[in-house]
Amino acid sequence: xxxxxxxxxxxxxxxxxxxxxxxxxxxxxxxxxxxxxxxxxxxxxxxxxxxxxxxxxxxxxxxxxxxxxxxxxxxxxxxxxxxxxxxxxxxxxxxxxxxxxxxxxxxxxxxxxxxxxxxxxxxxxxxxxxxxxxxxxxxxxxxxxxxxxxxxxxxxxxxxxxxxxxxxxxxxxxxxxxxxxxxxxxxxxxxxxxxx
Numbered sequence: 001x002x003x004x005x006x007x008x009x010x011x012x013x014x015x016x017x018x019x020x021x022x023x024x025x026x027x028x029x030x031x032x033x034x035x036x037x038x039x040x041x042x043x044x045x046x047x048x049x050x051x052x053x054x055x056x057x058x059x060x061x062x063x064x065x066x067x068x069x070x071x072x073x074x075x076x077x078x079x080x081x082x083x084x085x086x087x088x089x090x091x092x093x094x095x096x097x098x099x100x101x102x103x104x105x106x107x108x109x110x111x112x113x114x115x116x117x118x119x120x121x122x123x124x125x126x127x128x129x130x131x132x133x134x135x136x137x138x139x140x141x142x143x144x145x146x147x148x149x150x151x152x153x154x155x156x157x158x159x160x161x162x163x164x165x166x167x168x169x170x171x172x173x174x175x176x177x178x179x180x181x182x183x184x185x186x187x188x189x190x191x192x193x194x195x196x
Contacts, residue, residue: 001035001079001101002053003061003090005044010106011082012048026050033071035079037064037090038184059183060163061090065097082106086138090165111142119146131158131178131196133189137169144173158196162189 002008015021034051036042042056054071058064068079078100083090085108094101112118123129132147132154134140140161147154158178161167167177179196181188 001064001081002041002045003037003064003081003083003087005041006084006107007082008041008044008048014106015049035064035068037061040185057183059185060165061093062164065094065099068094068099069097078102080104084109084138086141109138111146115142116146116149119143120150123150123152128152129157131160131193133160133162133193134166134170135162137166140166140169140173144170144175160189160192160196 002011015025018025029049030051034045034049034053035055036045036053037055038059039056042053045051045053055064055067058067079102081087081091081094081101081103083103083105085105087103087105091101091103129152132143132152134143144154154175159170159175160179160181161170161177162181163184164180167180170177179192181192
């Protein structure tokens with residue numbers, strides 16, 4: 001199960017150059033289900049790993065868990081789940097649906113070291129925003145404290161989330177989400193922004 005393009009890239013780096021990947025290992029993997037979150041992850045999986053994917057329309061861990069339950073995956077072997085270090089929300093959603101995972105952390109999500117400077121400089125250039133778009137739960141976790149430190153009154157700013165998991169991270173930080181995109185895509189996000 002691949003939950004993001006970064007997971008696909010990590011798996012691709014791990015198998016690239018492995019002689020068995022081009023032969024017997026790829027053939028065995030290709031016989032298995034490859035579940036993905038989102039269309040972008042599906043496209044990258046098919047391009048880089050040459051694996052057919054399922055569940056791309058899910059868009060988030062909760063919807064994928066529902067999809068896996070309807071597919072009857074619960075009775076099968078644990079799912080290999082290469083993920084980032086902040087995947088705890090996805091993991092708890094999947095395990096609460098009795099989906100067994102073999103979780104492998106393949107990347108760490110950390111804010112850029114100069115995030116505060118970037119935000120401060122941007123605010124000096126454009127002024128206080130009317131709207132902030134957050135593209136992931138980790139962006140919400142990292143950006144909200146920086147925005148507050150830079151004196152952005154988030155209670156006066158419309159916050160738009162790319163999906164429900166990101167909206168939950170904003171709510172957990174104590175702020176209201178004005179709008180959530182109907183699915184995690186650029187088109188759905190543009191539709192949501194147009195409604196503001």
